[in-house]
Amino acid sequence: MLKFASSALIASTLFAGAALPAHAAANDTTVVLVHGAFADGSSWEKVIPLLHAKGLKVVAVQNPLTSLADDVAAAQRVIDAQTGKVVLVGHSWGGSVITQAGTSDKVKALVYVAAFAPSEGEAVGDLGKNYPTPPGVPTLQADAAGFLTLPEKSVAENFAQDVTPAQARLIYATQGPIHSKAFGEPVSVASWKSKPNYYIVAAKDRMIDPGLQREFATKLKATTTTLQASHVPMVSQPRQVADVIIAAAQR
Numbered sequence: 624m625l626k627f628a629s630s631a632l633i634a635s636t637l638f639a640g641a642a643l644p645a646h647a648a649a650n651d652t653t654v655v656l657v658h659g660a661f662a663d664g665s666s667w668e669k670v671i672p673l674l675h676a677k678g679l680k681v682v683a684v685q686n687p688l689t690s691l692a693d694d695v696a697a698a699q700r701v702i703d704a705q706t707g708k709v710v711l712v713g714h715s716w717g718g719s720v721i722t723q724a725g726t727s728d729k730v731k732a733l734v735y736v737a738a739f740a741p742s743e744g745e746a747v748g749d750l751g752k753n754y755p756t757p758p759g760v761p762t763l764q765a766d767a768a769g770f771l772t773l774p775e776k777s778v779a780e781n782f783a784q785d786v787t788p789a790q791a792r793l794i795y796a797t798q799g800p801i802h803s804k805a806f807g808e809p810v811s812v813a814s815w816k817s818k819p820n821y822y823i824v825a826a827k828d829r830m831i832d833p834g835l836q837r838e839f840a841t842k843l844k845a846t847t848t849t850l851q852a853s854h855v856p857m858v859s860q861p862r863q864v865a866d867v868i869i870a871a872a873q874r
Contacts, residue, residue, distance in 0.1 A: 651707035652872045653680040657698050659715025660801035661773050669861035677869050688801040691808035698724040705729060710871045713738045719747050725814030732871040733818045736864060737825035737854055740839040741810050748806040754832040770800035781829040785852060785859040820845035821871050823856060830854040
């Protein structure tokens with residue numbers, strides 16, 4: 624009887640162990656979300672509940688958008704505060720932030736959402752020169768201090784053309800101005816070279832050329848998902864974006 628009990632215990636432990644990795648990966652993983660320019664942490668509000676439903680811990684970084692160095696420091700503080708592994712997610716400008724900030728051993732995967740993915744020595748302003756200028760870029764407006772914003776019309780037509788008018792007005796009202804100097808600051812390290820990578824291409828993007836996004840995905844050798852979405856797929860297609868993040872968390 625003891626022998627049988629021991630065998631049953633071993634078998635049950637083995638079966639439990641077989642089911643453990645994905646469950647344990649979720650329980651021990653924090654998703655750190657890094658927003659882009661002309662946005663704030665609320666841009667992830669539709670994705671966060673979907674991640675919570677899978678047992679993931681989530682923190683949305685609030686970037687100061689004053690410089691690349693300042694935004695990287697904000698992300699690194701959040702990463703350092705986590706006790707387990709981290710999936711680091713960056714949207715748009717946030718891609719350059721996670722590229723620089725993702726070197727920690729805690730970071731087990733990077734997810735780029737319609738995002739810049741520079742190499743060492745490259746700044747966002749250096750990227751995409753072989754592609755047509757996206758329609759939204761010429762509409763940027765600079766204030767006397769050098770901070771850039773998008774006018775309401777351009778948010779609706781170029782930044783988030785596939786969301787409701789009410790949602791577009793909310794995006795405009797909560798946008799975070801970014802200092803223009805940030806686009807000229809190069810990254811000094813490309814963390815994507817040593818991490819598993821995921822990339823979501825927004826095929827109807829009018830802020831970052833979709834062709835450039837596909838080029839980034841190829842360079843990163845990323846697991847790639849293409850969505851028929853504007854520059855903000857986490858707003859217009861949150862389920863699909865969440866699914867990619869969940870896959871990264873459960874790897």
